Amino acid sequence: MAWYTETTTEKKKSKKELWVKCKNCHSHIYAEEWSKNLNVCPNCNYHGAISSYERINLLFDKDTFEELFSNISPKDSLKFNDLKGSYKDKYETNIKKTGINEAVVTGHGKMNAIPVVIAVMDFRFLGGSLGSGTGEKILQAANYAYDHNLPYIVISASGGARMQEGALSLMQMAKTCAGIARLNRKNIPYISVLTNPTTGGVSASYAMMGDINVSEPGALIGFAGRRVIEQTIGEKLPDDFQTSEYLREHGFVDSIVNRKDLKDYLSNVLSYYNR
Ligand SMILES: [Zn+2]
Numbered sequence: 001m002a003w004y005t006e007t008t009t010e011k012k013k014s015k016k017e018l019w020v021k022c023k024n025c026h027s028h029i030y031a032e033e034w035s036k037n038l039n040v041c042p043n044c045n046y047h048g049a050i051s052s053y054e055r056i057n058l059l060f061d062k063d064t065f066e067e068l069f070s071n072i073s074p075k076d077s078l079k080f081n082d083l084k085g086s087y088k089d090k091y092e093t094n095i096k097k098t099g100i101n102e103a104v105v106t107g108h109g110k111m112n113a114i115p116v117v118i119a120v121m122d123f124r125f126l127g128g129s130l131g132s133g134t135g136e137k138i139l140q141a142a143n144y145a146y147d148h149n150l151p152y153i154v155i156s157a158s159g160g161a162r163m164q165e166g167a168l169s170l171m172q173m174a175k176t177c178a179g180i181a182r183l184n185r186k187n188i189p190y191i192s193v194l195t196n197p198t199t200g201g202v203s204a205s206y207a208m209m210g211d212i213n214v215s216e217p218g219a220l221i222g223f224a225g226r227r228v229i230e231q232t233i234g235e236k237l238p239d240d241f242q243t244s245e246y247l248r249e250h251g252f253v254d255s256i257v258n259r260k261d262l263k264d265y266l267s268n269v270l271s272y273y274n275r
Contacts, residue, residue: 018030022041024041027041039259047258056105056109056118056120059263068106068107068140068144070106072133073091074087074102078165078166100122101133103122103125103129108144111270116150120155123157123158126162129160129169130172138172142190149188153191154207156206160203161173173204189211191211192210193216194207198220199225200224212269213252216244216258216262222241
């Protein structure tokens with residue numbers, strides 16, 4: 001009966017690939033329509049996850065993007081193991097699965113003819129966690145922007161610090177912030193784009209340091225989880241707490257921009273700096 005099992009598996013697989021279920025409104029969207037709509041739900045405007053390279057294709061003028069520091073990858077300095085196996089095995093599997101060496105892709109290119117340096121985080125890689133390799137790439141890209149007098153954009157998507165690297169991961173918060181703060185001395189603009197989710201150590205460091213902080217609609221942005229805060233302060237939090245909309249209302253985010261408008265928004269803002 002092997003043929004039967006195989007056919008059923010095959011059927012299940014193709015059904016899964018044909019449709020995408022929106023995590024917000026739970027409607028089923030034809031996969032082709034979902035990707036044509038830049039992984040945004042056509043019913044409720046939920047902004048789904050998008051890979052670094054998809055994001056780069058969306059933002060940069062054709063054939064202008066050049067990747068930098070792609071040789072930097074995670075280091076297992078603590079020789080960390082948990083019940084599910086070793087950290088080294090885990091990140092090596094992630095490298096194979098995603099085709100990128102770290103949770104961020106860095107490089108430079110042109111956005112509506114404006115040259116920029118960018119770091120685009122990728123949630124698929126260990127939940128976009130901030131490891132020492134991630135921090136190093138974000139710093140190196142900031143240094144490149146500094147040396148070449150180019151504006152710097154970081155697009156965040158992260159669950160926070162990378163637990164498997166312990167204190168080394170937390171040190172990346174200070175390191176990346178120092179590199180970005182240096183841009184100020186040369187009046188080089190730094191724009192932070194916060195996407196779903198931007199939490200933990202990333203939200204507590206470079207993601208909130210933008211001269212302009214922009215977010216995609218409905219993104220989860222915050223430091224500690226909702227339940228932890230509720231238990232600590234003994235109060236119920238509003239429903240929209242830790243969303244981009246809540247943060248804009250309270251002055252932490254300057255604008256909320258739809259994914260399809262992001263390229264024009266960013267190049268427009270940068271054109272003011274260039275005057
Ligand atoms: Zn939806």
